[in-house]
Amino acid sequence: MSELFSPFKIKDIVFKNRIGMSPMCQYSSVDGVATDWHMVHLGSRAVGGVGLIMAECTAVSREGRISQGCAGLWDQKHAAGLKPIVDFLHKYDAVAGIQISHSGRKGSAATALNGGNHLNADDPDGWGTVGPTSDAFDPDGTRLWKAPRALSIQEIQEIQQQFVNSAKLACDAGYDLLEVHCAHGYLLHSFLTPLVNKRNDAYGGDLANQARFLLETVEKVREVWPENRALSVRLSVHDFVEEGLNLEDSTQIGLWLKDSGVDILDCSGGGAVPAARGAIGNRTAEQPDMAGELRSSTGLPVMAVGAITDPQQAEDLVAASKADIVLLGREMMRDPHWAHNAAKTLGVDTRHILAEQYGFFVG
Numbered sequence: 001m002s003e004l005f006s007p008f009k010i011k012d013i014v015f016k017n018r019i020g021m022s023p024m025c026q027y028s029s030v031d032g033v034a035t036d037w038h039m040v041h042l043g044s045r046a047v048g049g050v051g052l053i054m055a056e057c058t059a060v061s062r063e064g065r066i067s068q069g070c071a072g073l074w075d076q077k078h079a080a081g082l083k084p085i086v087d088f089l090h091k092y093d094a095v096a097g098i099q100i101s102h103s104g105r106k107g108s109a110a111t112a113l114n115g116g117n118h119l120n121a122d123d124p125d126g127w128g129t130v131g132p133t134s135d136a137f138d139p140d141g142t143r144l145w146k147a148p149r150a151l152s153i154q155e156i157q158e159i160q161q162q163f164v165n166s167a168k169l170a171c172d173a174g175y176d177l178l179e180v181h182c183a184h185g186y187l188l189h190s191f192l193t194p195l196v197n198k199r200n201d202a203y204g205g206d207l208a209n210q211a212r213f214l215l216e217t218v219e220k221v222r223e224v225w226p227e228n229r230a231l232s233v234r235l236s237v238h239d240f241v242e243e244g245l246n247l248e249d250s251t252q253i254g255l256w257l258k259d260s261g262v263d264i265l266d267c268s269g270g271g272a273v274p275a276a277r278g279a280i281g282n283r284t285a286e287q288p289d290m291a292g293e294l295r296s297s298t299g300l301p302v303m304a305v306g307a308i309t310d311p312q313q314a315e316d317l318v319a320a321s322k323a324d325i326v327l328l329g330r331e332m333m334r335d336p337h338w339a340h341n342a343a344k345t346l347g348v349d350t351r352h353i354l355a356e357q358y359g360f361f362v363g
């Protein structure tokens, strides 16, 4: 009996197995609107039997994107573009998830496919960025990272309303799971971590104040996100820098998030400052164990992510209660039928893993 292929439930949302595709920017949107690429990228993993398909970080405003090619969800046109994809995922029995996000001081960049360099506000593809303070991500680096504008309290509240607006649009599009992105040095994480947040108003100074932007946002989102659907937050559970957030801080933050109505924590790491390795840096493989620790210290379900490639490794994480769902990023790029192949490796009946158009012949 495989734990990886056992169902899981949050509220009314049933995951047919514990395998998820991690959110991954595709730089293939046009003014934030999804294209055929997204249908194929996300839809093919549903065909391959993945239980949870997470759409990439999707900006709550035009300036909240990382690059011009990033996905957005600030207008009905975005929800209309995403709905056929959600319908397709549902047709193949996958839970449809989406991550809503604001890039903060890491926005206004060229797409990663074009080098990822920061673009000046006067570049036709760039814009002015915002953050907790006016400190740039990497002022001494060889690459340009321009200084953001420190957000006023009124602007913080406006951005919170943008998250609420995106949550409503995600609901209209039919998503089952909504994830608030608070990792990798983007806006919410940049407020959460002492490495970046040097404010001395109500939104900085100690952990409770640093967490205020996140917690208020989550509470406002929870008010409009249906009670019977799942709400997740992706955290950088560890900043991977001495003075940064650690597991103890993340436990406290997780407990606050639990009180704010969050159903599951998505446990990533790094990305706040150049010294903190990013989402796919060399400490990524440490993350799944941290997910397990957060699961026991907060009592919340967790998604583990980071260098999970092998079926037995994924099975062990779930069987050892370190993860309720395992997310795969790059390995899903390599193999859209990873779930089917994992079932074969683990000796699970594969007949109903692939969509029937394939499964009937090769299941």
Ligand SMILES: Cc1cc2nc3c(=O)[nH]c(=O)nc-3n(C[C@H](O)[C@H](O)[C@H](O)COP(=O)(O)O)c2cc1C
Pocket (backbone or CB within 6 Å): 022, 023, 024, 025, 026, 056, 057, 099, 181, 183, 184, 234, 268, 279, 280, 284, 305, 306, 307, 308, 327, 328, 329, 330, 331
């Ligand atoms: C091309 C690419 C784009 C990514 N985009 C996002 C994103 O939009 N949101 C996010 O939270 N993480 C993003 N990540 C991080 C992944 O979700 C995942 O956490 C990371 O790749 C580690 O998992 P892996 O070792 O299975 O690849 C991205 C990673 C890659 C490779």
